[in-house]
Amino acid sequence: MTWQSPWRLLLLLGVAALAVAYVVAQRRRSRYAVRFTNLRLLDRVAPERPAWRRHVPAGLFLAMLALLVVGFARPTADVRVPRERATVVVAVDVSTSMLANDVDPDRLEAAKAAAHRFVDALPDEFNVGLVAFAGSAAVLVPPSTDRSALHTGIRRLAEGSTGVQGTAIGEAINTSLVAVKNIDSRAAKDPPPARIVLLSDGANTSGRDPMAAASDAVQAKVPVHTISFGTPGGYVDRGGRPIRVPVDGQTLKAVADETGGGYHEAGTSEELRAVYEDIGTSVGYRTERQDISARFIGFGLLLALAAAAGSMRWFSRLP
Structure with a gap:
């Protein structure tokens, strides 16, 4: 696979920066919770919930951004195209x-x-x-x-x-x-x-x-x-x-x-x-170099819908 606009892949650095910022923010949140001495009040303010659910919408959102960036770079690949003979x-x-x-x-x-x-x-x-x-x-x-x-x-x-x-x-x-x-x-x-x-x-x-x-x-x-x-x-x-x-x-x-x-x-x-x-x-095939950016954009949109659905289901809000 090659890209028609490979320089656009530099935007993946921004996605990586967001991922790092998210991890840092989660660790700070954990340290803050440990310093909270009134455990009964902590249970009321921040009731216990499965940790993995909190991260699913964020993970899907970051994966969506990555796929959209790859699609934005206009990837191409050899595709077998049906041809009537x-x-x-x-x-x-x-x-x-x-x-x-x-x-x-x-x-x-x-x-x-x-x-x-x-x-x-x-x-x-x-x-x-x-x-x-x-x-x-x-x-x-x-x-x-x-x-x-x-x-x-x-x-x-x-x-x-x-x-x-x-x-x-x-x-x-x-x-x-x-x-x-x-x-x-x-x-x-x-x-x-x-x-x-x-x-x-x-x-x-x-x-x-x-x-x-x-x-x-x-x-x-x-x-x-x-x-x-x-x-x-x-x-x-x-x-x-x-x-x-x-x-x-x-x-x-x-x-x-x-x-x-x-x-x-x-x-x-x-x-x-x-x-x-x-x-x-009689259908035959020929190989063509085609733009396949739509594949990545389509998968990215599906992940966006999944992130929104998970966030609404578990937290009653959009990510």
């Missing part, structure tokens, strides 16, 4: 095909809106991460409970933000699995309950085969829920030349079926809720 990784397709406006206002903006809604519906204690993918995949926001950082990351998603052209669904799944494994030091041997939510138009064009990545997800026991955005007639305009980018729901559905996830088409909030309802929980 349940993890959801949201993977969003930012390839060029996601600019098709067959979904209002376009596929990418619709996917971002769905991601915002999904994140808002998740329990606050869940860890949520964000992966962006096109021809490659990258973790934009590592899984955590910081919803502000996550929403900021979703808002910053833009076409081509990974720097590599194409659509690599398999890479997105693998990158999401790595993010889950890095949630804490236990994850490699004791994986947390996790889900991947992948939002895309499903037209895989590069990177690892999605079904091979799906097999990795099965082995890791991480279901992949997929949401498709787009229609068979979607296209993007490149230099005045329309390029057809039909949605490929079959790939996304095959991935979801293989991993035990669900497949949705531009999913609603109600459909997305099923993604996390059965995810389960």
Whole structure:
């Protein structure tokens, strides 16, 4: 245990001085009683009572002062803090095909809106991460409970933000699995309950085969829920030349079926809720340096109440 304001512990010298003064005062009182020669009158003025009761309120009061001083010095200690390990990784397709406006206002903006809604519906204690993918995949926001950082990351998603052209669904799944494994030091041997939510138009064009990545997800026991955005007639305009980018729901559905996830088409909030309802929980711990002054202050107040109660009970007055 350490203190943030150790110099305040000097006040304990004042508590010690009070203790010494109390002992001295009690001894003087005893010498005065011995000099009192009229013993019958002494019995009436100072009737006999158990000696230990006289000292209990004073002792509790001094202990209270000591605890309050220690709390005032702001002690800190390493504390094991429970942490929910349940993890959801949201993977969003930012390839060029996601600019098709067959979904209002376009596929990418619709996917971002769905991601915002999904994140808002998740329990606050869940860890949520964000992966962006096109021809490659990258973790934009590592899984955590910081919803502000996550929403900021979703808002910053833009076409081509990974720097590599194409659509690599398999890479997105693998990158999401790595993010889950890095949630804490236990994850490699004791994986947390996790889900991947992948939002895309499903037209895989590069990177690892999605079904091979799906097999990795099965082995890791991480279901992949997929949401498709787009229609068979979607296209993007490149230099005045329309390029057809039909949605490929079959790939996304095959991935979801293989991993035990669900497949949705531009999913609603109600459909997305099923993604996390059965995810389960797994509580882990992390060590944090925390201010524990409240413990000492709380015990000090309890001693103050005990001193007051004892004094009222035995002497009909407050100490």
